[in-house]
Amino acid sequence: MQPEHLTNLIEKVTSPSDGRKANPRVSEVVGRIVKDLFHTIEDLDVTPEEFWSAMDYLRDVGTNNEFGLLAPGLGFEHLLDLRMDEAEHAAGLDGATPRTIEGPLFVPGAPKSKGEARLDDGSDEEGDFVFMSGRILSTDGTPIEGAVVDVWHANTRGLYSIFDSDQTPYNLRRKIETGSDGRYAFRSILPSGYACPPNGPTQQLLDQLGRHGNRPAHIHIMVEAPDHRTLTTQINLDGDEYLHDDFAFATREELVAVTVLHDDPADIEARGLTAPFYTIDFDFTLNTSSEAVDFDRVDRARVEAQMVAVA
Template sequence: MASELVQSAEVQQLLDRVAGLDVAGGDPRKKAIMRRIVGEIFAIIDEFDVSEDEFWHALNFLVAGAPELGLWAPGLGIERFLDIRSDLADKARGVEQGTPRTIEGPLYVPGAPLAKGEARLDDGSDKGEVLVMHGQVRDTEGKPVAGAIVDVWHANTKGNYSYFDPSQSAYNYRRRIETDAEGRYRFRSIVPSGYAVPPGGTTERMLHAIGRHGNRPAHVHFFVSAPGHRHLTTQINIAGDPFLHDDFAYATRDELIPDVTRQEDPAAIHAAGLNEPYSEIAFDFVLGKAGSEAEEGLSTRPRVAAIA
């Protein structure tokens, strides 16, 4: 509840002016949101008796942390909260659920090379254990979705992503795979590692201040899309990771933890075209029916540009 000071006529008038409610023009919804945000800041300052020094230290911390703000959204649970709201909205509308959604994160790069049916994601420079992942894209009635696009990206064994890690080749561990006539996809890569937020950065400092860590379990990101179907943003986590159920980004969902089978049988190794044991994951994606053309597409959140 706002304090007497925040509720005072003087401060309420100030909030109206800050939000542009005293002038014509502008978007009414944005005005209302701005008024609420600034009003909450005023209330926090008053309730916790935030000093002028504390305020400016906090503001400068935010300014210094601008390059890491993409990590703040998952780290503060905001991305997970948005998914929770979307799940509840789907349930209220009676939308048939497919594969569970979970967060995108800040490290997607558009424009990855497109392959038909199967692809190799890595450039061979990282000597991690080979991962073969395969499965089928189906609709909620169990029918295969031919021509679906499985857009996949993940980190290397050091927890780094290409583009953001300039030592990696362009689109390393990033591909788009078009499913075959039976809705099947397959790719070869390496088993990725989990990662932590940048050491000494603002995200880590913020989390440590409240007794939290900034680690993510090993995972693989996906966008899955097809005409007439709802765009899916999801990721699978690698079973056995020590942070599997302690993800700083709160993205772990039990339905998205597939079994990892380590293939050591010589016949299986030979059939996969390999010379040593490898890990295998079988995972199917289920896409719901789109209720509108907008539901078929990727969200319009800002992302980096495709690599030229």
């Protein structure tokens, strides 16, 4: 193809017509995407059949509601985290717990309690009990009062409530508000990792790339606090097969939590249990608010669920 023909076509795509006004930012971004894709088609000699196959693929991703899996699976969500890290560092905001991907399964509106909560509803009999606790701190080590810790994780089958009709609403989802000591605590069950739907379009593409679609076991955390920047992160559980081979690129060394097994009968009795349990101790540190960085909590579409009474 003649270079000038390609250039002219790219310019026409984002040129306003009939005296209409364009959104400058949209024109800039779309123009760059179109330019890069045009050159990809030209440089790699993409055939019409390959192009329309890609269009069909994107349709299937949308139909199956898997863009939330595809984005982290291709590294886009991790890239956005790295860019936010760099922006904070450039603004002199260092020392906070590392962020990592939110993923597609957060649901606002979880029941809220003060100090501590129980996340599981007792229905998952395969789960080992876990007690997780720690403090929410400023970068100077000061405990933060009034921080709200939003926690959510999968069950032992790797499934999340709201998205799994077999679970009660908001099972394994809670908000916990810290007191003056900055502490949070919760009882739950150890989650399992999960994999992309085996017959879905995300795994279809991963198969073509020679990649698996598995995630290690993890617990999502989102922390909001007055005068501090929101932290969206997750901890991974040590010893998981996919700990350092997460298809979503979300593992960060500072976020690997140590799970401690307690099988002493006296410890088990003291917790009011009849079987061994695990504990996790993990503090989260937040950067203070700053006008030097123009983002905090990412504004994105999230699943909404009708609030229900949870005992």
